[in-house]
Structures are given as structure tokens and as C-alpha cells.
Amino acid sequence: MMLKVEQLTYTYRDGTKALDRISFSVPNHAKVAILGPNGSGKSTLFLHFNGIFLPQEGxxxxxGIPVNKKTEKDLKRKxxxxxxxxxxxxxSSTLWEDVAFGPENLGYSKExxxxxxxxxxxxxxxWDYRHKPPYHLSFGQKKRAAIAGILAMDCEIMMLDEPVAYLDPQGQDQLFSLLNELYQQGMSILIATHDVNLACEWADYIILMKDGRVLAQGGTELLVREDLIAQGxxxxxxxxxxxxxxxxDxxxxxxxxxxxxxxxxxxLK
Structure with missing residues (x-):
């Protein structure tokens, strides 16, 4: 499995329980959409997958790698x-420096x-923007720059939190054209979103969340179940x-x- 979560619970210092005993699994090499309203725990869940957050319970x-203190550095490579x-x-000061940040911190040679x-x-x-300061880039260009930083580390999984936020329609099309190319090249991709239209058209695996819990998981047919849509x-x-x-009928x-x-x-026929 690409992801396996068992009874995961996470509570912030102020007492907010962001994840409440959630369990699910995701098959290898998938286009996954995690959906839910604001505050459902999507972003907190993402931060567990590359070791930024470690499981408090569960x-x-x-x-196949357990998320813990011993593996968190290795997970950031993947x-x-x-x-x-x-x-x-x-x-960073230039786009080149920003994309180089990850590989340099992993100890790779200059070459x-x-x-x-x-x-x-x-x-x-x-490539033509490599010497430009990031603040001179458009929002869509900054998104692609962030993706370049991940590609430079040869990650096997890419996660995007609300990927189309603040992007115009052309920027959205360009972003998902790139994501589809990366998927075809073997990368697994997860997005967190509340956009059901986007999820239906793009994803092949769905996880529905609400109040830190998983309502359902499976194919896109979940998104036309009115009971689940109402709950979520x-x-x-x-x-x-x-x-x-x-x-x-x-x-x-x-x-x-x-x-x-x-x-x-x-x-019509």
C-alpha cells in the first residue's frame, strides 16, 4: 500500500482534536483526493505523511515505512x-537557490x-526564470517552483494542499497538465480539496473526511452519494x-x- 493509517489521533496544544482515530489505506500509484470542509483535518493528515508531524496515537x-523519529528524515526524501x-x-533570493535548497541539505555533491x-x-x-527572485513570479509560477523543489529531491509521492487556490482557470489547467505528466512518469499524487468537481474529473481514489474522521473511502462514485455529500x-x-x-429514471x-x-x-440515439 502507498498509505496505511490505523487509529491515528492528533490533538493540538490548545486542545483541538484535529484527527480522531482515523483508519484507511490507499493502493500504490494512485491519484488521490482527500475531501472535506474546512477544519476536517486534511492538512493535519498531510503533515503526517512526510514526518513533519509524528503520530501521537495510532x-x-x-x-511500507512506519512514520516515527527514526524515519522522518527518510520520509522527507520520499x-x-x-x-x-x-x-x-x-x-530564497533566486529560484535556482530555492530549488537547490532540498538537495543541498540532503548532502548531494555540487554537480x-x-x-x-x-x-x-x-x-x-x-528554466528561463532560474535567476529571478521568487517574489517577481506570478502565483502560478510560484506553484510550479514549489513543485520543482520536490522534483529536485526525487520524491515518490507529491501532496498538494488546495492546489487550485488563487489560480485562474488557465493556471489550473497548466498545473493539472503537469501533475498528469508526473503521474504518467510514475509519481503518486495526493490533493486535499473541497472541490468535488475537480476531484471527480481528476482523482481515481477518494477519501471523505469530516471533524477529523473518515466518512468513506473508495472510487469517485462516493461523490454522487447524496447521504455522504450531505454529511461532508x-x-x-x-x-x-x-x-x-x-x-x-x-x-x-x-x-x-x-x-x-x-x-x-x-x-439521442
Missing amino acids: NVEVL VGLVFQDPDDQVF EVEHRVERALKAVDM RLRLPIVAKLFQKLNK ILTLPTTLQEAANRINQW
Whole structure:
């Protein structure tokens, strides 16, 4: 399994219980969307997967590695996190220095660092900006810069917290085009979001959360179950709402535009 979580509980110092005995597992090489309203525990959960947070109660395994003090450094090599606001992680004087930060701290030689930075920046189409200060970049460019920092460390898993926040439509399309390329190259990708339309179109595995607990896990068909959507304080995908309005005898609602188009074409025939 890529991820295995058993009875994980995490409470902040002010007494807020962010995770409450949650358990789930995720298969290898997946596109995973973790959905839930604000405060459901998505970001806290992410911080356990690369060792920033260690389990207070319960167990977490990532790629078969238990998350603990002995493994936290190794996990940071394997799992990269892109924050919702890239200004929280893109902070060096130049883009080159920022992407080089991770490999340098892992102790790679100068030649290896240079090779990794060049490869990563070219992969996200940011090579021409390598000498620019990050604060001169657009929000979408900063997102790609943060991804380059993860690529430079050869992480096997990439996590993105609310990946489309503050991005315009073109920036969103560019970001997910890049993520799909990385997935095709073998990287596993997790996103935390409350956007059901995005999750339906992109993900192949869904985890629904609320109040620090897991409501359900499985395929995208979970997102057209009205009972789960109501519990999770989410909305049905737009395509599902459209089919509800059609007043046809529909056993299952579509989750993607392509599935909806296929059904409409069948009706027209």
C-alpha cells in the first residue's frame, strides 16, 4: 500500500482534536483526493505523511515505512508537500537557490545538485526564470517552483494542499497538465480539496473526511452519494446536478463530463 493509517489521533496544544482515530489505506500509484470542509483535518493528515508531524496515537505507514523519529528524515526524501500558499515555501533570493535548497541539505555533491535543479526547472517549464527572485513570479509560477523543489529531491509521492487556490482557470489547467505528466512518469499524487468537481474529473481514489474522521473511502462514485455529500458538507458535482434536473429514471448519476456526454449521446440515439 502507498498509505496505511490505523487509529491515528492528533490533538493540538490548545486542545483541538484535529484527527480522531482515523483508519484507511490507499493502493500504490494512485491519484488521490482527500475531501472535506474546512477544519476536517486534511492538512493535519498531510503533515503526517512526510514526518513533519509524528503520530501521537495510532500508526501511519508510507510506502511500507512506519512514520516515527527514526524515519522522518527518510520520509522527507520520499514525500513532498506543496502548501496552499507557495509563499510559505518559496523564499530564497533566486529560484535556482530555492530549488537547490532540498538537495543541498540532503548532502548531494555540487554537480549532482546542479543536475537535479536543472532537470526539475525544465520539467516545470521554469528554466528561463532560474535567476529571478521568487517574489517577481506570478502565483502560478510560484506553484510550479514549489513543485520543482520536490522534483529536485526525487520524491515518490507529491501532496498538494488546495492546489487550485488563487489560480485562474488557465493556471489550473497548466498545473493539472503537469501533475498528469508526473503521474504518467510514475509519481503518486495526493490533493486535499473541497472541490468535488475537480476531484471527480481528476482523482481515481477518494477519501471523505469530516471533524477529523473518515466518512468513506473508495472510487469517485462516493461523490454522487447524496447521504455522504450531505454529511461532508459538500455539494454534488455539477454534472450530477444536471442529471437530477433531467427528471429521467437514473439509477446512478455520472461523475465526469465524459460519462455525462456518453449517456446523453445514448439517449439521442
